[in-house]
Amino acid sequence: MADINVSPAQRRTTSGTAAAGAEPTGRDPAYELIELMFFAYRDFVGDPDHVLERYQFGRAHHRVLHFVFRHPEIRVADLLDILKITKQSLARVLKELVEQGFILQKEGQVDRRQRLLAVTEKGRALALELAKLQTERFARAIAQSGTTRDQAVRFLYAMIDPEGREDVTRMITQADRALQRGKER
Amino acid sequence: MADINVSPAQRRTTSGTAAAGAEPTGRDPAYELIELMFFAYRDFVGDPDHVLERYQFGRAHHRVLHFVFRHPEIRVADLLDILKITKQSLARVLKELVEQGFILQKEGQVDRRQRLLAVTEKGRALALELAKLQTERFARAIAQSGTTRDQAVRFLYAMIDPEGREDVTRMITQADRALQRGKER
DNA sequence: ACATTTATGTCAGCCATGTTGACATATTCG
DNA sequence: CGAATATGTCAACATGGCTGACATAAATGT
Secondary structure, three states: OOOOOOOHHHHOOOOOOOOOOOOOOOOOOOHHHHHHHHHHHHHHHHHHHHHHHOOOOOHHHHHHHHHHHHOOOEOHHHHHHHHOOOHHHHHHHHHHHHHOOOEEEEEOOOOOOOEEEEEOHHHHHHHHHHHHHHHHHHHHHHHHHOOOHHHHHHHHHHHOOHHHHHHHHHHHHHHHHHHHHHHHO | OOOOOOOHHHHOOOOOOOOOOOOOOOOOOOHHHHHHHHHHHHHHHHHHHHHHHOOOOOHHHHHHHHHHHHOOOEOHHHHHHHHOOOHHHHHHHHHHHHHOOOEEEEEOOOOOOOEEEEEOHHHHHHHHHHHHHHHHHHHHHHHHHOOOHHHHHHHHHHHOOHHHHHHHHHHHHHHHHHHHHHHHO
């Protein structure tokens, strides 16, 4: 309650469309938003970064751990598809996560070529710890900015390429359901 | 007007505080927001990435070019301070930007140890092109999400570490003024 | 005036994480 | 059975961070 910050927006009078004598070549660049996005993301990933140092892990490990946590028994190919990296890149970090006991691989039951990935209890704990850090940042940001959670969701969603939105939506709801099933069991 | 998208938020009923029989260890992780932020940022930097390929530049070049564009005659030390990288890292990309005529360095008038950095006309053009791509993404996101620009600004601002906010605010307003002076001249 | 500090540059090497290309293995499928 | 698929692995390379050490020129303090 104490921390309603003075935001840069309060110093602004106009926004967007140039009223001054500029060329009519589209709209004014939104430098403020661009830079805020840059710094916001930097801090957003900064929290987990610090924790991951404990295990000599980097952001790549975080991403793998997070999405494996969110998609228990995910196939390697699907994980690659989410991360949009090559299997060689994945192999390096995945190897370390497996060796240190955060993730385990098991042979697929229906298709034995598959190496299904899932987090161990240790992996779950770390993934949760990192997610909570980021969740708290969002909670603070939402509260302090006077936005609603849904506004933030809609805004970030709309920042994604239109072609990719459907996939992301599907992915998220699917993960939510999978995690829900895990809890019930 | 045609493109009011169906956002993931519309499928949700509750949000945040767990009503189910979970442990009262803080709030539910905001996986949706976390992942949306990840994909939003990926696409946000993706646009410039494609353009930069033309010059064999990467994101590092983009960041340098952008902040030099925004802070004409910036000192090397100040640029390092904004980017939070080492001078050795900066040197590599800066060298290429100078060699290819996007940025020029001039000796400081008052303190001749300084190498003040500024974009050339070519550099300005590229920086503007990239900024416009990102601006369009924001404009779309704001329009389609039914947020206001100020809401977005306040939200992103509040995502930044509290300790860093003042600096960011100061930096942005200062850059705005510098750019304004440049226009008037 | 001279010693110190400051602003910047540079060399060398390391690390993390991405890439491509080629090839191996096991399994499934038509 | 042969082709396609899922995965793993080896080797080499690119990018962009990092540390440490050292060099130079200019400013600054006593």
